[in-house]
Amino acid sequence: MKFTLFDRSATFGGGYVFAVVNRLQMLYFVLILPEQLMRSHMLILIILIGLVSQLNLWILAKGLSTKELRTFEDLERMFGKPLLAVLITLGLGALLLKMCVFTLGYAELIQQFIFTSLSEQWIIAIVIAVSIYIAIRGMEKTIRFGIIAFLFSSWMIIAFIFLFVTSFDSLYHLSDVIPHQWQDVRLINVLLIMSSLSGPEFLICLFPWVGKGGNLLKWLSLGNALSVLEYVFLFAATLVFFGEGYLKEVSFPFVNMIQYMQTSFIERIEVIFLSFHAFHFIFANALFGLSFYGGIRFLLGRLQKANSRLGLLATFSLIGIAMLVASEWLWEGFHLNTFTIIQVYVGAFTYVVVPTLFYTVIRLRRGQRFI
Amino acid sequence: MSEDDALGHLNNLTEAILQLTFGRNDVKRLDRTLRSQNVNLTFVYVDTLIQQERVNEMMTVILQENDSLKILSFLGSTTVESFEIAKEKLMTGHVLIQAGSKKWFAVSAPDTTGRAIESSDTETILYGAKDSFTEQINQNIMLIRRRIKHARLCTHEFKAGSLTRTKMVLMSIDGITNSDVIQTVKNKLKKINFDMILNSSNVAEFIEDHTNSIFPQFEQTDLPDYCADSLGKGKIVLLIENSPFVLIGPTTFFDLFTSPEDYIHKWLIASSLRIIRYIGFVLSLLIVPIYVALTTHHYQMIPLQILYVLTDSRNQLPFSPFWEAFFMLFLVEILKEASLRMPSKTSQTLGIVGGIVIGDAAVRAGFVSVLLIVLIGVSAIASFLVPNYLLSKTNTIIQFVFLILSFLMGFFGIIVGLIGLLAHLNGLTSLKKPYLAPVAPFYWSDWKDFLLRFPIPWMKTRPDHLEAKNKWRITRRR
Numbered sequence: 001m002k003f004t005l006f007d008r009s010a011t012f013g014g015g016y017v018f019a020v021v022n023r024l025q026m027l028y029f030v031l032i033l034p035e036q037l038m039r040s041h042m043l044i045l046i047i048l049i050g051l052v053s054q055l056n057l058w059i060l061a062k063g064l065s066t067k068e069l070r071t072f073e074d075l076e077r078m079f080g081k082p083l084l085a086v087l088i089t090l091g092l093g094a095l096l097l098k099m100c101v102f103t104l105g106y107a108e109l110i111q112q113f114i115f116t117s118l119s120e121q122w123i124i125a126i127v128i129a130v131s132i133y134i135a136i137r138g139m140e141k142t143i144r145f146g147i148i149a150f151l152f153s154s155w156m157i158i159a160f161i162f163l164f165v166t167s168f169d170s171l172y173h174l175s176d177v178i179p180h181q182w183q184d185v186r187l188i189n190v191l192l193i194m195s196s197l198s199g200p201e202f203l204i205c206l207f208p209w210v211g212k213g214g215n216l217l218k219w220l221s222l223g224n225a226l227s228v229l230e231y232v233f234l235f236a237a238t239l240v241f242f243g244e245g246y247l248k249e250v251s252f253p254f255v256n257m258i259q260y261m262q263t264s265f266i267e268r269i270e271v272i273f274l275s276f277h278a279f280h281f282i283f284a285n286a287l288f289g290l291s292f293y294g295g296i297r298f299l300l301g302r303l304q305k306a307n308s309r310l311g312l313l314a315t316f317s318l319i320g321i322a323m324l325v326a327s328e329w330l331w332e333g334f335h336l337n338t339f340t341i342i343q344v345y346v347g348a349f350t351y352v353v354v355p356t357l358f359y360t361v362i363r364l365r366r367g368q369r370f371i
Numbered sequence: 372m373s374e375d376d377a378l379g380h381l382n383n384l385t386e387a388i389l390q391l392t393f394g395r396n397d398v399k400r401l402d403r404t405l406r407s408q409n410v411n412l413t414f415v416y417v418d419t420l421i422q423q424e425r426v427n428e429m430m431t432v433i434l435q436e437n438d439s440l441k442i443l444s445f446l447g448s449t450t451v452e453s454f455e456i457a458k459e460k461l462m463t464g465h466v467l468i469q470a471g472s473k474k475w476f477a478v479s480a481p482d483t484t485g486r487a488i489e490s491s492d493t494e495t496i497l498y499g500a501k502d503s504f505t506e507q508i509n510q511n512i513m514l515i516r517r518r519i520k521h522a523r524l525c526t527h528e529f530k531a532g533s534l535t536r537t538k539m540v541l542m543s544i545d546g547i548t549n550s551d552v553i554q555t556v557k558n559k560l561k562k563i564n565f566d567m568i569l570n571s572s573n574v575a576e577f578i579e580d581h582t583n584s585i586f587p588q589f590e591q592t593d594l595p596d597y598c599a600d601s602l603g604k605g606k607i608v609l610l611i612e613n614s615p616f617v618l619i620g621p622t623t624f625f626d627l628f629t630s631p632e633d634y635i636h637k638w639l640i641a642s643s644l645r646i647i648r649y650i651g652f653v654l655s656l657l658i659v660p661i662y663v664a665l666t667t668h669h670y671q672m673i674p675l676q677i678l679y680v681l682t683d684s685r686n687q688l689p690f691s692p693f694w695e696a697f698f699m700l701f702l703v704e705i706l707k708e709a710s711l712r713m714p715s716k717t718s719q720t721l722g723i724v725g726g727i728v729i730g731d732a733a734v735r736a737g738f739v740s741v742l743l744i745v746l747i748g749v750s751a752i753a754s755f756l757v758p759n760y761l762l763s764k765t766n767t768i769i770q771f772v773f774l775i776l777s778f779l780m781g782f783f784g785i786i787v788g789l790i791g792l793l794a795h796l797n798g799l800t801s802l803k804k805p806y807l808a809p810v811a812p813f814y815w816s817d818w819k820d821f822l823l824r825f826p827i828p829w830m831k832t833r834p835d836h837l838e839a840k841n842k843w844r845i846t847r848r849r
Contacts, residue, residue: 015813114783115668126780130790137798144811148793151810268672275786282790 005138005307006294011211012143014219017203019150020143020287021223023280024199026153028102029192029347030231031109032340034238034253036192041179043232043239049193050228053351057224060200060355061217064210066362071208072294072303078365087357088295094350095202095288095295099319100326101343103127106281107327113255114271120327127278128320131285135293136312142286143209149283153276157230159269160237163257167240174239188344195347197227199284201354205291289316384475387454388415388467398461403434410471416480420464425480429466443468448476462536483507486615488514491593493760498635504593504615508538511595511610511617515542518599523547529560531577532568538612539574542598547605549838552621555802556607571616574609578618580800585768587761588801590619590626597631605839607802621804621837624796625821627759628652633824642823649822651756655766658750659696660777660785662743666692668781684740693778695739699747700774702729704767707751808836 037045068074076084107123115123134145200220203210210216238253241260250256258270266272293315297303330339392400392415401414412433416426429446436442451457451467457475461467464481488510491503504511516524523545531537539560543553559578568574571591579588592598593615598608601619609618628648633641665673666681673681688695706725713721730748733739750770757763769792776784799806809817814835819825833839 010812012812015815110783114781118780126787130787130794133791134794134797137794141798144805144807145794145797147811147813148797148807152789152793262674264674265677266672267674268669271669271672271782275783278783278786279790 003307003309005135005290005312006208007138007140008208009140012209013211014215016143016146017210017216017219018223018226020146020203020206021200021220022226023146023149023153024202024284024287025197025224025227026230026280027098027199027284028105028281029196030234031105031252031254033192033196033231034235034247035250037184037189037235038244038247039179039184040174040176040236040239040244041182042184042189043174043177043235045185045190046193046228046231046235049190050197050224050231053194053197053224054221056351056355057200057220058217059359060203061220063355063359063362064203064207065212065216066366067212068366069207069362070212072298075207076303079361083361085299088298091205091354092292092295092299094346095292096319096322097343097346099285099288099292100323101340102281103285103323104327104331105340106277108331109252109255109274109277112252113274121324124323124327125320127282127285128316128323130278130282131289132313132316134282134286135290135316136309139206139209139290139294142283142290143206145283145286149279153279154226156273156276157233159258159261159273160233163237163241163261167237170240170243173243174236176244188341191344191348193231194351195344196231197224198347198351200224201351202288202291204354204358205294206287289319292319384451384454384457385413385469388457388469388475389413391415391458391461401430403430405434405470408471412471413469414466415461415468416466417461417464420462420482421466421480422464422482426466429478429480433468433470443470443476443478446478448478451475451477459536483509485510494592494594494597494631494758496594496630496632496635499631500594500596502595504595504610504617506613506615508540508610508612511615512540512542514595515598515602515608518595519544519602524602527553527557529557531560531563531574532566533564534566535568537568539568540610542602542608542610544602544605547603547833547839547841548607549605549840552607552802552804552837556609556620560609568611570614571609571611571618574611575618580803581798584795584799585765586624586796586799586806587627587759587765588620588622588799588806590622590759591616591761592619593617594631600631600634603844605833605837621800621802622806623801623804623808623836624799624806625809627762628757629820630758634827638824638826642825645824646822648756648758651753652766655750655754655756656770656773657785658746658753659700659743659770660773660788661782662746663692663696663774664777664781664785667778672782681740681742684742687737688740690738692743693774695743696747696774697771699733699739699743700750700767700770703747703751804836804838809834812836 063069069078079087103124104120107120107127110123111118111120134142200223234254238247238257241257242250242253247253255270255274258273259268261269263269290312293312296315297305297307297311326339332338389400392398395417397418399414399416399418403412403414404410405412414426414430432446433442448468449460451460457467457477460477464479465477466480468476468478470476485507486505488502488505490501494503502514504514512526521544525543525545527541527543529539529541531539541553541556541560556578560574563574563577565573565577575587575589575591576582581588589609590601598617598619602608606619606621609620611617628645630644630648633645635641636644666685670678685692690698702725706721709725710721726748730744734741734744754763754766757766773785773788776788778784780787793807796807797811805812808814809821816832817834817836819830820834831845832842833844835842
């Protein structure tokens with residue numbers, strides 16, 4: 001049977017867009033956000049930025065719904081080869097950085113909370129191996145896996161209701177939601193939230209599979225709304241649990257908080273929770289890895305040639321090596337390290353710029369009757 | 372050149388047919404003369420394939436009549452025009468008759484002796500029709516036709532197996548079943564190139580989309596009720612000669628958890644039973660690996676009171692939890708396999724010897740912990756909850772894989788295994804239809820008969836993932 005990775009037998013509807021957007025927004029930063037934001041009034045900031053990001057989604061939906069844009073050839077015709085090559089090169093850099101940050105962050109969490117004796121490199125290798133296993137089945141099936149990733153990882157938010165109930169007497173920590181003074185509202189915090197919510201812009205890599213019909217904006221918005229709700233809920237839970245004063249002292253407060261959840265059958269539930277997080281981390285890796293391979297194929301001028309398993313494996317090996325190198329020499333441990341800060345800026349930048357640029361070029365070129 | 376080929380090249384069909392009687396003791400040749408017309412009659416048939424009484428009757432009628440050709444047409448004979456046809460007719464229970472001229476005729480007289488219609492041993496149901504398929508393919512078609520009395524129920528016949536020449540009948544409902552699905556099966560059936568096709572599993576291996584997967588991509592059943600229901604949903608049914616099991620496709624992973632009884636119980640009860648089956652499947656896969664993960668890597672996850680019990684149970688054991696679990700699972704598999712192969716009366720003894728004597732002795736000897744025995748028992752019983760036997764057999768392999776992963780990476784390993792398993796299922800198709808529907812791809816309307824079984828009157832449409840030609844199951848008034 002012919003090996004294909006990017007064939008398209010069907011387009012995916014709103015449910016997929018919802019699941020993929022939500023899972024891509026719930027990657028690593030959700031785990032470190034509370035210790036950076038600390039103040040309860042940051043809840044308002046999360047909601048505000050969530051609302052502002054709707055503008056990005058609106059522009060993104062406009063771009064993705066363009067009827068004339070169905071295949072990569074259409075994209076090439078519309079953007080022109082030189083411009084597309086430049087954009088793809090920049091995009092590959094952004095993708096690689098994003099993959100490195102969330103995978104290294106996740107590996108670090110697993111190493112710290114589950115396997116203290118296991119080196120991070122092994123965890124990275126396992127994550128990459130399983131991502132290849134998903135990706136090798138092609139883009140269509142990888143997008144489908146988004147639903148599975150959503151179903152197997154989104155349920156965890158429900159568990160935090162119990163934490164709210166048990167910490168009911170500490171709700172006063174949320175009393176300063178609308179403060180007299182807006183302390184600690186720094187640019188880095190705004191960008192951190194923006195970068196946390198980034199991810200949907202990479203849907204442009206999947207444009208041939210995104211259904212043009214239906215209300216795309218509605219599903220993008222629903223996915224974004226659920227993400228904002230989860231961010232608010234998790235941040236509020238950590239605030240109530242630790243309090244503003246103590247929150248900055250705790251590394252990974254979200255995970256530490258789960259440590260206190262226990263039943264008469266099982267304790268240290270964070271082992272289960274962190275393990276289940278693998279679903280969307282691995283899904284995102286597979287999706288981005290395939291997009292990365294597609295980008296490399298374009299840059300090498302091999303878009304019309306048949307896909308090869310070897311090419312895909314080489315791409316993932318490249319990504320894996322980049323992660324291992326970053327883990328060995330660039331990653332500096334917990335919190336916002338230099339590497340993470342770069343991703344904060346790049347993530348926020350791509351989320352704001354990519355949809356706008358995408359749609360602007362489409363509008364301009366459509367007007368010039370390039371297609 | 373084989374003997375048959377040599378015979379086929381003979382110009383004289385009579386000579387070729389008569390040559391068949393040499394060296395084949397059960398191929399009989401009878402020569403008679405019709406005195407009134409002075410015509411020589413030759414009868415050739417395979418003794419073991421025909422119904423002797425019918426042949427005797429036929430001979431009597433022919434020999435008593437004056438016009439033998441007229442009576443042959445009355446008996447429903449067909450003209451044999453080539454040696455290939457002659458061989459095929461002979462081997463399918465026909466009597467070849469030559470009346471005077473060089474022309475040969477074939478009259479059907481097959482021996483239909485076979486097992487009577489009985490209740491199913493493999494899929495027992497308490498309430499519902501008790502009849503099940505037999506090895507007689509025509510009888511099986513009749514059992515389905517009795518249930519779907521509609522002219523649109525189509526049958527397409529195929530033959531496979533160069534030696535067995537096994538007859539296969541593809542059934543579908545015209546106007547309901549997706550044409551692409553029918554065409555896919557037809558193409559696959561035509562491509563079967565093998566000498567022996569003996570049962571439905573042989574055929575399934577040839578027409579599956581993914582031969583290397585351990586998951587069955589067709590349902591196999593011997594219940595006509597279930598077949599009729601599947602046809603009504605827009606699936607195809609493939610009957611195979613000499614096999615009481617038919618193949619149903621396209622199937623999904625979740626179809627393998629449905630039982631005919633789901634549609635007999637009240638919907639709430641049926642739904643709860645279905646959920647128990649899913650939980651049973653997950654338990655049978657994961658309960659032992661979770662034990663290994665907890666006792667090998669995550670002692671901190673076990674509450675203190677349970678930890679006391681566990682350490683007390685394990686402190687004298689010479690083996691690590693992995694080897695302890697591995698040996699016990701292996702032993703259970705030996706017992707399961709042995710109980711299948713032994714006569715039913717002996718298998719009761721096996722249950723006592725295996726389950727009680729060996730289990731108890733292993734604990735007393737200090738080889739395994741009592742807790743593990745309990746978990747192994749739960750896992751074994753839970754594995755029987757899956758209605759589909761072929762799926763329940765895949766449990767074993769998956770369980771061992773999970774066991775190794777839990778030993779290597781604890782709970783994280785189990786989740787990695789689960790992701791791998793779901794990615795594998797997500798990549799499978801059955802007759803080009805997604806195997807993990809209605810979850811991935813997501814078909815919301817099909818969820819009414821998925822985890823829960825909603826009331827039958829609510830199921831007004833056929834499953835979306837089958838893309839039936841007519842999606843409505845109800846007659847819509849204009």
